[in-house]
Amino acid sequence: MSEKKIGALLSKLKAADPHIEGAALISSDGLMIESELPPYLEEDRISAMSAALLSLGERAVEELEKGTPEQVTVKGEKGYIVLSAAGGEAILIVLTDSNAKLGLVYLYIKNISKEIRSMLEL
Amino acid sequence: MSEKKIGALLSKLKAADPHIEGAALISSDGLMIESELPPYLEEDRISAMSAALLSLGERAVEELEKGTPEQVTVKGEKGYIVLSAAGGEAILIVLTDSNAKLGLVYLYIKNISKEIRSMLEL
Numbered sequence: 001m002s003e004k005k006i007g008a009l010l011s012k013l014k015a016a017d018p019h020i021e022g023a024a025l026i027s028s029d030g031l032m033i034e035s036e037l038p039p040y041l042e043e044d045r046i047s048a049m050s051a052a053l054l055s056l057g058e059r060a061v062e063e064l065e066k067g068t069p070e071q072v073t074v075k076g077e078k079g080y081i082v083l084s085a086a087g088g089e090a091i092l093i094v095l096t097d098s099n100a101k102l103g104l105v106y107l108y109i110k111n112i113s114k115e116i117r118s119m120l121e122l
Numbered sequence: 123m124s125e126k127k128i129g130a131l132l133s134k135l136k137a138a139d140p141h142i143e144g145a146a147l148i149s150s151d152g153l154m155i156e157s158e159l160p161p162y163l164e165e166d167r168i169s170a171m172s173a174a175l176l177s178l179g180e181r182a183v184e185e186l187e188k189g190t191p192e193q194v195t196v197k198g199e200k201g202y203i204v205l206s207a208a209g210g211e212a213i214l215i216v217l218t219d220s221n222a223k224l225g226l227v228y229l230y231i232k233n234i235s236k237e238i239r240s241m242l243e244l
Contacts, residue, residue: 006166049178049185057196060203062216063171064163067199075221076178078187081182095186101226 005119010036013112019100020108021079024093025086025116026050033090050093055082071109073102084109087117131242132158135234137165141222143201146215147208148172152159155212172215193231199231204213206231209239 010023014036022037024043030051032043074081079097082105086092092113096105132145136158144159152173154165179194196203201219206226210215214235218227 008179022205045185047181053175053178054220055181056178058174060171060196061198061200063167064198064203066196066201066203068216069196069198071195073193073195073197074182074191075193076183076191078183078185079188081186081188092184095188 006034007036007114009115009119010034013108016108017096017104019096019102020094020105021097022095026091026093028054028089028091029084031092032066037093046093050083050091054085054091059084071106080105082106082109084113086113089122090116090120092116128156128238131159131234131237131241132156135216135230136228138221139218139226141218142216142227143219144217146176148213150176150211150213159215161218172205172213176207176213178197179205193228202227204228204231206235208235209242212238212242214238 006025013023024037025033027033028051029094032047035043037046041049054072058069059101061067061069070085072083078096079095079098082094084092092109093110127207128147128221129155130155135145136142146157146159147155148169148228149155150173152170157165159165176194183191192207201217202222204216206214216231
């Protein structure tokens with residue numbers, strides 16, 4: 001795994017869509033691996049909160065018998081937060097503005113998650 | 123507010139799309155208002171967990187400066203769970219199978235949320 005390569009992937013994701021404001025990869029226990037988030041956001045808090053949200057999503061899919069969790073999307077008034085399992089050990093977090101086309105964002109995430117997954121394999 | 127009317131709305135939502143497996147309305151503190159969920163699910167646990175998930179989603183949108191939270195969607199291997207704020211006091215939870223067209227489900231939810239909102243006003 002190379003931090004630089006992951007950073008380049010996150011930058012590519014940001015560049016792909018002007019509505020994507022930032023992206024980061026965190027470990028499933030809530031620690032930042034690589035961040036391309038806007039500088040005004042506090043990385044530590046974001047990563048801890050993302051892990052908590054995906055973990056609660058996990059409980060929800062278990063409880064509601066929906067198999068293993070793949071993604072949690074939070075829609076706010078000013079945009080979307082999309083958390084995606086990228087391999088068993090990492091979470092990809094993507095922030096968009098409110099004009100983002102969610103279908104397109106999901107497609108970019110799907111493609112980049114595959115690349116991240118193969119990078120995280122030792 | 124009438125429980126019967128809310129029950130009828132939830133049934134209408136289920137009937138609108140064969141991929142919608144169930145729907146329920148819970149209070150924002152996690153108590154069931156009306157349920158059209160599949161009978162094998164435990165209502166109390168579902169409602170408590172939904173409130174917790176939406177509350178964590180709320181923290182996420184605050185932290186990431188995305189305004190007020192409107193919706194949390196959890197994608198599992200076997201389907202989707204969609205939690206939507208329906209007025210300030212209630213949460214609409216919708217379960218679908220994995221073949222659901224999410225765009226269509228969001229549209230149905232948007233329309234029914236409006237109706238629920240006006241019903242919940244005294």
